[in-house]
Amino acid sequence: MLYPFLNVIAVSISDYSSYLANPLRIFPGKMDFTAFRYVFSSSLILSSYRNTIVVTILGTLIALIVTILTAYPLSKKNLKGKKLIMNLFIFSMLFSGGIIPSFYLIRSLNLLDTLWALILPGTISAYNVILMKNFFTSLPESLEEAAKIDGASDLYVLWKIVIPLSTPIIATIGLFVCVGYWNSYFSAVLYIRDQQKWTLQLLLREIIMSANTQLLSSGGNMAEMSAEAIPPQTIKYATLIVVILPILCVYPFLQKYFVKGMMLGAVKG
Amino acid sequence: MLIPGLASLILFHYIPMYGISMAFQDFNVVKGFFKSPWVGFDNFAYLLKSREFYAILRNSILISLYRMFWGFPVPIILALMLNEVKNIYYKKTIQTILYLPHFISWVVIVGIVYNFLSPSTGIINHIIKLFGGEPIAFLQEEKYFRSILVISDIWKGSGWGTIIYLAAISGIDESLYEAAIIDGATRMQRIRYVTIPGIMSTIIVLLILRSGSILRNGFEQIFLMYSPLVYDVADVFETYTYRVGLREGRFSYATAVGMFQSIVGLILIWTTNRLSRKFGEGGLW
Numbered sequence: 150m151l152y153p154f155l156n157v158i159a160v161s162i163s164d165y166s167s168y169l170a171n172p173l174r175i176f177p178g179k180m181d182f183t184a185f186r187y188v189f190s191s192s193l194i195l196s197s198y199r200n201t202i203v204v205t206i207l208g209t210l211i212a213l214i215v216t217i218l219t220a221y222p223l224s225k226k227n228l229k230g231k232k233l234i235m236n237l238f239i240f241s242m243l244f245s246g247g248i249i250p251s252f253y254l255i256r257s258l259n260l261l262d263t264l265w266a267l268i269l270p271g272t273i274s275a276y277n278v279i280l281m282k283n284f285f286t287s288l289p290e291s292l293e294e295a296a297k298i299d300g301a302s303d304l305y306v307l308w309k310i311v312i313p314l315s316t317p318i319i320a321t322i323g324l325f326v327c328v329g330y331w332n333s334y335f336s337a338v339l340y341i342r343d344q345q346k347w348t349l350q351l352l353l354r355e356i357i358m359s360a361n362t363q364l365l366s367s368g369g370n371m372a373e374m375s376a377e378a379i380p381p382q383t384i385k386y387a388t389l390i391v392v393i394l395p396i397l398c399v400y401p402f403l404q405k406y407f408v409k410g411m412m413l414g415a416v417k418g
Numbered sequence: 419m420l421i422p423g424l425a426s427l428i429l430f431h432y433i434p435m436y437g438i439s440m441a442f443q444d445f446n447v448v449k450g451f452f453k454s455p456w457v458g459f460d461n462f463a464y465l466l467k468s469r470e471f472y473a474i475l476r477n478s479i480l481i482s483l484y485r486m487f488w489g490f491p492v493p494i495i496l497a498l499m500l501n502e503v504k505n506i507y508y509k510k511t512i513q514t515i516l517y518l519p520h521f522i523s524w525v526v527i528v529g530i531v532y533n534f535l536s537p538s539t540g541i542i543n544h545i546i547k548l549f550g551g552e553p554i555a556f557l558q559e560e561k562y563f564r565s566i567l568v569i570s571d572i573w574k575g576s577g578w579g580t581i582i583y584l585a586a587i588s589g590i591d592e593s594l595y596e597a598a599i600i601d602g603a604t605r606m607q608r609i610r611y612v613t614i615p616g617i618m619s620t621i622i623v624l625l626i627l628r629s630g631s632i633l634r635n636g637f638e639q640i641f642l643m644y645s646p647l648v649y650d651v652a653d654v655f656e657t658y659t660y661r662v663g664l665r666e667g668r669f670s671y672a673t674a675v676g677m678f679q680s681i682v683g684l685i686l687i688w689t690t691n692r693l694s695r696k697f698g699e700g701g702l703w
Binding site for chain 1: 420423424427430432434435436437438513514517523524526528529532534581637638642656659669672676677679681683684687688
């Protein structure tokens, strides 16, 4: 389970001769960080890093706001048309228009080749709305009623009472959405052509593929990538690390939230 | 308060559903959605006649079945094993490592797979060469491709899949184990006669629900791994729709393919959900 990760890390920080001597290594040989220096000097890496970060942060924020705003009214018993709205959400989980109509929609909205095309479609997910709604329903009603009697508005109650009580579920859903945006590849394949707008995952894919063909046919169009004589293998591994590093860094500390989220999904209300 | 959420839902989920009517048109990019001529079921008739379609259908179902056959038991076995680990720190560490691949994107995982299996520099071929064998281009061989799909899928997903079983196991009444110990049951017997029956209903429900999505294979993994050399065994609905629609520009036909998948999928999920309710476990909704 762990071996591939260790191997990739070891290769990326070893120099090429020690890689050739033993490609199976888990411990780095002679340390050599030129691959990393090289990867970080590429302007394409920096721009796609920036794009991915923008998409992830904006996407997560918008998704959380929209999900909370939607879930809160749905958690109230006396909302008119609640059943209909819930059914609309549930049906959207089961049936979808498919790739082509979605693509055509993004095109008609003139969002092709913008980062918004990556952000907006992911902002509402029926699954998250239902999780959030179930959590809100489980909160004691008396607190909110007390605030209402004191003359607080709905938004005020939501902001000052409900949200502070719901940090666990907000953290959990936020994390899932965040990882989802960070890792998403398919929507970038569909909607992004311009190299300046590439996300990390797209770029990584290009690097892996083109270095492979370079090895085989010594062709390839990554002129700026093959500037120095750094072995493509090491570069590929270094890029892999750069892409997963943020996740590897935060993951051990946040794992309990992820697991909690999975449990919430399993025990539904 | 509902407005942003509902607007987003309608815009990004329900408008594409309406857009599905493209499947009944001879869609033309120049004329646009509202002026393209209607052709009724022509696209579907063409679909059912084409040989490609049956290959896609066969691949989708076969790959799904392989994943189920090999992949479904793995998290159960892992969960049973984890449950027997008594040292809490050791168990936590293993769990952390097992869950990790779930959070790594397919792009990264396929990147690793590519490098491991590469005929010139890959580790697997390095070992084969050490033993005097000929290097194999695994990802370009039809006979290996599906196995690679299934194995990498198990590697990525099964650790995460244990969570639900571990939750089910922790719900088993402790006194059953105590009684079993008094009766002199060995550890294996306790697993066999207490733990497994205790999580049987969870297993059945998950199995039923899983078979509801048999036409779905997901896009990313296969798209990232396949190449024209293995289209015959690897092409599934998702990848075919993408290629035909966006690469070849046959919008209407691709929408029809996608619609076939969506509708059959909907029927399957609805049926299996019904079944799972019959088992008294409640369905997905």
